[in-house]
Amino acid sequence: MSPNSIIWVGYFSKIALMKTSLDIASIRNDFPILNEVINGKQLVYFDNAATTQKPRLVLDALSGYYEHYNANIHRGIHHLAEKATAAFEQTRKRMQSFVNAEFSEEIIFTYGTTDGINLVASTYGRKFLKEGDEVIISTMEHHSNIVPWQMLCEEKGCILKVIPIDDNGDLLMDEYEKLLTERTKFVSVVHVSNSLGTINPIKEIIEKAHAVGAKVLIDGAQASSHFHIDVQDLGCDFYALSLHKIYGPTGLGILYGKKDLLNAMPPYRGGGEMIKEVTFEKTTYNELPYKFEAGTPNIADVVAAKYALDYVDTLGKSNIATYENGLLKYATEAVSEIEGLKIIGKAKNKVSVLSFVIDGIHHQDIGVLLDQQGIAVRTGHHCTQPLMNRFNITGTSRASFAVYNTTEEIDLLIKGLHKVKRMLG
Structure with missing residues (x-):
């Protein structure tokens, strides 16, 4: 040419x-x-599917936090701590709106989509799945949505099934229906393929999984920057995404989970913030969302993430x-x-x-x-x-x-x- x-x-x-x-x-x-x-x-x-670049207002928010109100959150009563805590929790509310979660405590801050998927596999999976139960993923999954389920299935004696695709890169939905049985307990699929760009029929996948009593996690890493996400409309049980795919900082993501499921799941990590009371005899755990947010979080990046979401919504x-x-x-x-x-x-x-x-x-x-x-x-x-x-x-x-x-x-x-x-x- x-x-x-x-x-x-x-x-x-x-x-x-x-x-x-x-x-x-x-x-x-x-x-x-x-x-x-x-x-x-x-x-x-x-290379935007790997990570998007960051607008100036996100960069300014990062430096602004460290220059003007750097402090640990939730536990301090001094001015800087209260200002940092307020900014941190504003981002949680902003994320609630961004994915249309019903409650702000359904938004758990993670290190990214990978961390969110591992959280669900390591908590919900270990508590509720048993030998002989079936987990379904798809051929087009990122390794982050394959390996945690392989590890869980190996540990628990569960069976991992895979939805095939056609030559165009579309899921074979008839084959998906054949994979679903009364033993299917969990379905975890990508909303958008990072390698192919395929947008999967997520709502249909969720409805069919729920019809057999299975819970559903959606890997939204690639979807979240391209179109509107409404977890209530989708009906998914869990939705994981990464902020660095949405013009925000790296090392930060969120896991949305239905409140009743998150309450039923054990903590993912132990440490500060995720506890109510600790003695050498027994520990009682904090309420949502803090039960899943042990230790000092990625405060600056959480604060800056709000500006990335605002930027996207402005456009x-x-x-x-x-x-x-x-x-x-x-x-x-x-x-x-x-x-x-x-x-x-x-x-x-x-x-x-x-x-x-x-x-x-x-x-x-x-x-x-x-x-x-x-x-x-x-x-x-x-x-x-x-x-x-x-x-x-x-x-x-x-x-x-x-x-x-x-x-x-x-x-x-x-x-x-x-x-x-x-x-x-």
Whole structure:
């Protein structure tokens, strides 16, 4: 494809994107890192499925906490402690609104989605699952939603079942129904695939699981930045997500759980804050949500996370989704013109994730050569090795788009891929 033809690829998609209600130039100015120069080229950041960049107001909130009211929370009565506690709990209320939980105490702060899944497997799973019970996951799960259940099943003598997918990367729902039995006690599936971008029919999955009496956890790591999450409407029992996928700090996530289930679960870790009273003879545990939040938490990042959520809501989730879907359409049309390139994951309902392989060229080499041109993509199995085995590949190159990306950056990606082909094809 010549440079002139690139201009015409996805022409109507580009016109549609230009009419968006979002001021993309202004949004890009909110993210200082986009001014970085990599190998003499301005950064093109297409690794948003791994982590999103942070707007200035989040960075300012982090430094503002440490500069003006750094203190431990909940236990202090002095001014700084009370101010820090108030800011910390404001984020909990903000997260409650963000996922539409019924109660603020249903929001448990974690280290991330992985931690939230482990919490449920290690508490609910160990207490309520027994030998012969069945747990269902899917072929497209991240390792974080495979390994904890494997560990639990090995420990408890449970049976792990896997929902298959088709060649487009969609779950085979008929096969899912066949897997469900009266022995199915837990279903844990990803809302959106980090490798394929597939949006799964979560509400249907939950309804069918509940029909046989199973509880359901949803891995929302990839979904939470792209569209509105309503846990009450979904009806899920647990929902885990990471803030660093939503323009917030790393090392922070939340686990939503229905209040009655969280109350029935034993603590995950022991220490300060999660207790009411400690003697050498017996310890009584704190109420929700503190029962699951042992020790000094990640206070600064929790405080700053509220500003990330506010930023997303100011832009509007529907506006973000519309814009990102336009970027995906534009990029999909563009890469489809590259000879020897195959897209992995062609589900009809996708978020802005584009995984691909190129005949005869290793995905890691693609990533290295693009990085030399200032373009950041992710390469490898994306912590979904069983999924890669399903497609009989070792990995992909993955470009994932966020609200600050542009069609001009996608044009640079296309040019970069042509250079890769000239050098290695």
